[in-house]
Amino acid sequence: MNSLSPDYLEKIKFDSTQASSLRVIGEFKGKQELFNRQSPEALESLKSLAVIESTESSNRLEGIVANRERVQAIVKKSTTPRGRSEQEIAGYRDALNLIHESWGALPFTVNVIKQLHSVMYRYLPEAGGKWKEEDNVIIEKYRDGRTRVRFQPVPTTDVP
Numbered sequence: 001m002n003s004l005s006p007d008y009l010e011k012i013k014f015d016s017t018q019a020s021s022l023r024v025i026g027e028f029k030g031k032q033e034l035f036n037r038q039s040p041e042a043l044e045s046l047k048s049l050a051v052i053e054s055t056e057s058s059n060r061l062e063g064i065v066a067n068r069e070r071v072q073a074i075v076k077k078s079t080t081p082r083g084r085s086e087q088e089i090a091g092y093r094d095a096l097n098l099i100h101e102s103w104g105a106l107p108f109t110v111n112v113i114k115q116l117h118s119v120m121y122r123y124l125p126e127a128g129g130k131w132k133e134e135d136n137v138i139i140e141k142y143r144d145g146r147t148r149v150r151f152q153p154v155p156t157t158d159v160p
Helices: 006-010 016-038 040-061 068-075 083-105 110-120
Strands: 138-141 147-151
């Protein structure tokens, strides 16, 4: 992914509006830490909601759909996943939880990316933790039979 390469990142320039937004984000980070000490239950509730929303939205992008109640139950670990879609949702949940719990100790490396992929596949019959071997696209299918490419992932040759 070119947007994560050091050469690309070093060339990024921010205008005054963007720089101002980054400064405001930094100010809110300090307020967040204070809020975290004073109201940890409120932040935990917001985090839980964000994890459910992220899980549902990210999986829907891949064409993996389950009703909201099932997604909530899977994310909260109050039910066992049924079928491939729910297994993928459970794997995404586990990877997201690992990121939330260990963000400070997870370097952005090839091995960590493969580890997260392996976690995402832990409920599926095929193994994760390796690079894809063939190109793919995310296709949206309409009820009338038409299709469109919704997302074109990085070609296999560029993945590592």
